[in-house]
Amino acid sequence: MNEYNFAYLDEQTKRMIRRAILKGLAVPGYQVPFASREMPMPYGWGTGGVQVSAATLMPEDTLKVIDQGADDTTNAVSIRKFFENTAGVETTEETEKATIIQTRHRIPEAKLREDQIIVYQVPIPEPLRFLEPRETETRKMHSLEEYGLMHVKLYEDISQHGAISTAYAYPVKVSDRYVMDPSPIPKFDNPKLEMDAIQLFGAGREQRIYAVPPHTKVVSLDFEDYPFEATKAAHPCDLCGSDDSYLDEVIMDDAGNRMFVCSDTDFCRSRRKAGHKGRLAEENAA
Amino acid sequence: MYVAVKGGEKAIENAHAWLAEERRGAPDIAELSIAQIREQLSLAVNRVMAEGSLYDPDLAALAIKQARGDLIEAIFLIRAYRTTLPRLGYSNPVKTDEMACDRRISATFKDAPGGQVLGPTFDYTHRLLDFKLAAEGEVPVAPTLQPRTEATPHITEFLKGEDIIQDEPASDATPGDLTREPMEFPSNRPLRLQSLTRGDEGFVLGMAYSTQRGYARNHAFVGELRIGKLAVEMDIPELGFAIDIGEIELTECETVNQFKGSKTEPPQFTRGYGLVFGQSERKSIAMALVDRALRWEELGEDNLGAPAQDEEFVLSHADNIQATGFLEHIKLPHYVDFQSELELVRKLRREAEERIKPKEAAE
Numbered sequence: 001m002n003e004y005n006f007a008y009l010d011e012q013t014k015r016m017i018r019r020a021i022l023k024g025l026a027v028p029g030y031q032v033p034f035a036s037r038e039m040p041m042p043y044g045w046g047t048g049g050v051q052v053s054a055a056t057l058m059p060e061d062t063l064k065v066i067d068q069g070a071d072d073t074t075n076a077v078s079i080r081k082f083f084e085n086t087a088g089v090e091t092t093e094e095t096e097k098a099t100i101i102q103t104r105h106r107i108p109e110a111k112l113r114e115d116q117i118i119v120y121q122v123p124i125p126e127p128l129r130f131l132e133p134r135e136t137e138t139r140k141m142h143s144l145e146e147y148g149l150m151h152v153k154l155y156e157d158i159s160q161h162g163a164i165s166t167a168y169a170y171p172v173k174v175s176d177r178y179v180m181d182p183s184p185i186p187k188f189d190n191p192k193l194e195m196d197a198i199q200l201f202g203a204g205r206e207q208r209i210y211a212v213p214p215h216t217k218v219v220s221l222d223f224e225d226y227p228f229e230a231t232k233a234a235h236p237c238d239l240c241g242s243d244d245s246y247l248d249e250v251i252m253d254d255a256g257n258r259m260f261v262c263s264d265t266d267f268c269r270s271r272r273k274a275g276h277k278g279r280l281a282e283e284n285a286a
Numbered sequence: 287m288y289v290a291v292k293g294g295e296k297a298i299e300n301a302h303a304w305l306a307e308e309r310r311g312a313p314d315i316a317e318l319s320i321a322q323i324r325e326q327l328s329l330a331v332n333r334v335m336a337e338g339s340l341y342d343p344d345l346a347a348l349a350i351k352q353a354r355g356d357l358i359e360a361i362f363l364i365r366a367y368r369t370t371l372p373r374l375g376y377s378n379p380v381k382t383d384e385m386a387c388d389r390r391i392s393a394t395f396k397d398a399p400g401g402q403v404l405g406p407t408f409d410y411t412h413r414l415l416d417f418k419l420a421a422e423g424e425v426p427v428a429p430t431l432q433p434r435t436e437a438t439p440h441i442t443e444f445l446k447g448e449d450i451i452q453d454e455p456a457s458d459a460t461p462g463d464l465t466r467e468p469m470e471f472p473s474n475r476p477l478r479l480q481s482l483t484r485g486d487e488g489f490v491l492g493m494a495y496s497t498q499r500g501y502a503r504n505h506a507f508v509g510e511l512r513i514g515k516l517a518v519e520m521d522i523p524e525l526g527f528a529i530d531i532g533e534i535e536l537t538e539c540e541t542v543n544q545f546k547g548s549k550t551e552p553p554q555f556t557r558g559y560g561l562v563f564g565q566s567e568r569k570s571i572a573m574a575l576v577d578r579a580l581r582w583e584e585l586g587e588d589n590l591g592a593p594a595q596d597e598e599f600v601l602s603h604a605d606n607i608q609a610t611g612f613l614e615h616i617k618l619p620h621y622v623d624f625q626s627e628l629e630l631v632r633k634l635r636r637e638a639e640e641r642i643k644p645k646e647a648a649e
Contacts, residue, residue: 004370033468038365043611045618068622075618077294105622123615134598136471161634162641167626186626205608207468231629249625263622 024211029174047204049121064098069263112197332564338364400438485604494572502592509542548586
C-alpha cells in the first residue's frame with residue numbers, strides 16, 4: 001500500500017489531529033472537536049482510535065492492538081493489519097514491548113509506563129449523552145461544570161436498585177474539573193485510569209478527541225455512603241490462576257458449564273509461561 | 287473444553303475470499319463491466335456520487351460493482367477514497383441558470399420562458415413490468431429536437447420583481463466545509479445544505495415527508511426542478527483567470543413555500559433549496575423541503591417541536607456512513623461489557639431476592 005502516506009493519513013490531517021491531542025492533554029478530560037476523516041473502516045469500529053494512533057505513530061514505534069483485552073479478536077487483528085500495511089511499524093502482543101497500545105473496552109492488566117501511550121476507541125464520548133441527547137446542551141453543562149444531572153442519575157440508581165447500576169463506561173471526574181466517559185471499559189478498570197502512561201481517547205464518528213496526561217487525578221463518581229466499587233467475576237482465572245485480573249465467562253458445553261479466563265490474553269499467557277496454573281490448566285498445556 | 291476465538295486472521299482472509307466469490311456470482315454468467323454499470327445503472331451511480339460527495343461516474347460504478355450493489359457500502363468506498371485526495375482548491379460557484387437543461391419543470395406556472403421540458407423522467411410511465419426488457423429488446427430511437435442555446439432563467443426570478451418572494455441575501459463570504467471542520471451547533475445554512483446534499487436519500491425523504499404530513503408543514507410547491515449539465519470553473523492563480531475544469535450533471539430544486547408572515551416579516555413566499563449531483567430528483571425535492579423546515583428560526587416562525595425543524599437532530603443523523611457504521615458496530619465483540627453487566631445484574635438480583643425473602647417468611 002505504498003500509494004498512501006506513512007500511517008495512511010496525510011501530514012496535514014495528522015497535524016490537525018496532533019493539535020487536538022495537545023489541546024486535549026492541556027485540558028484533561030475536555031472533549032476537543034476535530035475534523036474526523038472517513039477511514040477505510042466503518043465509523044463505530046475504531047476510526048477515532050485509528051486516527052489518533054496514526055497521528056501518534058512514528059516509524060520506530062511498536063504497536064499493540066487489543067479488543068476486549070485480546071490481541072486475537074477479529075477487529076484487533078484487522079486494525080493491527082491496517083497499520084502493518086500502511087505504516088510498516090513493528091507490532092507486538094506483549095504489553096511490555098509496545099510503545100503505543102490501541103484498545104477497545106479494556107486497559108491491560110500490566111502497569112503501563114511513562115514511555116507508553118494508550119489509545120482508546122470511543123463510541124460516545126459524551127458522558128452526559130444519555131441524560132441529555134443534545135450536544136448544544138451538554139457542552140453548556142460542561143462549561144458551567146453543571147454535573148447535577150449525573151449525580152441525580154447515580155442517586156436514582158441507588159434508590160431504585162440499591163446500587164449504582166453502571167457496569168462499564170463508568171463516569172469519572174478528571175483533575176477535579178471535567179466529567180469524562182472513560183470509553184466502555186468495565187468499571188473494574190477505572191482505578192487504573194490514574195497511570196504513568198499518556199491516555200488518548202478518539203471518537204471518530206462523533207469528531208472528538210480527549211486525553212488524560214500521566215499522573216492525573218481521575219476519580220470515579222460515587223457517594224460517601226455508596227463508594228465506587230471495582231468489580232469482577234468472583235473466580236480465579238481457570239488457566240493461569242490469577243485472582244486479580246478481569247475475567248471472561250466462557251460457556252463450555254450444552255449443560256451450561258462455565259469457565260473463567262483472563263480477558264487480557266497477554267497477561268494470561270505470560271503468567272502461564274511463568275508457571276502459574278489455574279483449575280483447568282493441565283488439559284490446556286499451551 | 288475451552289475453545290477461544292483464535293485464528294482471527296485466517297478467518298478474516300477466508301471470509302474475504304468467499305465474499306469475492308459471492309460478488310462475482312455464478313462464473314458462467316457474463317461479468318458486469320464498469321461501463322455497463324455507469325451507462326445502465328446511472329441513477330444508482332448518481333446516488334453514490336451524491337452521497338459519496340465525489341463526482342466521478344466511473345469510480346462510482348466501480349464502487350457499486352465492488353459493493354455487490356449495496357449502495358451504502360459503495361458510498362462508503364467512495365468517501366474513504368475521497369478523503370485521501372489532496373484538496374487543490376475550490377471551484378467558483380456553479381451558475382445553475384446557465385445549465386443546459388435536460389429536464390426543467392415548474393409546478394407553479396403553466397408555462398414560463400424556457401418552457402416545461404419533461405426530459406427522461408419516470409413520471410407518467412405506468413409502472414408495469416416490461417417483460418420485453420428481460421428478452422433484450424432493442425430500444426426505439428427517441429425523437430430529437432434542437433436544444434435551446436440560450437440560458438433558461440430561474441422561475442423564482444419572475445416572482446422577484448413583485449417582491450412577493452423572499453430574497454436570498456447575497457454573500458461573498460466563504461462557506462464552511464463540513465469535511466474539514468467538525469460540525470458544531472447551531473450551524474448555518476451553507477453547512478446544513480452541504481450536510482443534506484450528502485445525506486442519506488431515505489432519511490432526507492422521510493424527514494421531508496414528515497413535513498408534508500403535518501410535522502412542521504411548510505406548504506411547498508415545486509417552483510422549479512431542473513436537471514442538466516454545467517461547466518465547473520476554477521480560478522487558476524498562475525493564469526489570472528478562470529478556466530473550465532470539467533462538466534457535471536446536477537439536479538436543482540427550488541420550492542416556493544407559503545408564508546403567512548411573522549412578527550418581523552410581511553406575508554410573502556419563501557424558498558427551500560435542493561442541489562444534488564447527477565439526476566437525483568427525489569433527493570433534491572426532499573432536500574428543499576427539509577431545508578425550508580430548518581429555516582424556521584431565520585424566518586421568525588414558531589418552533590413546533592417537529593423533527594424536521596430540529597437542526598441538531600436532522601444533521602446528526604442524516605449521514606448514512608456514520609449511521610451504518612455505528613449501527614453495525616454492535617455486532618463486534620462486546621463480551622467484556624456484557625460480563626460486567628452480568629455480574630451487576632446477578633448482584634442486583636441477589637440483593638433483591640434477599641429483600642423479598644424475609645418479607646415472605648414474615649407473612
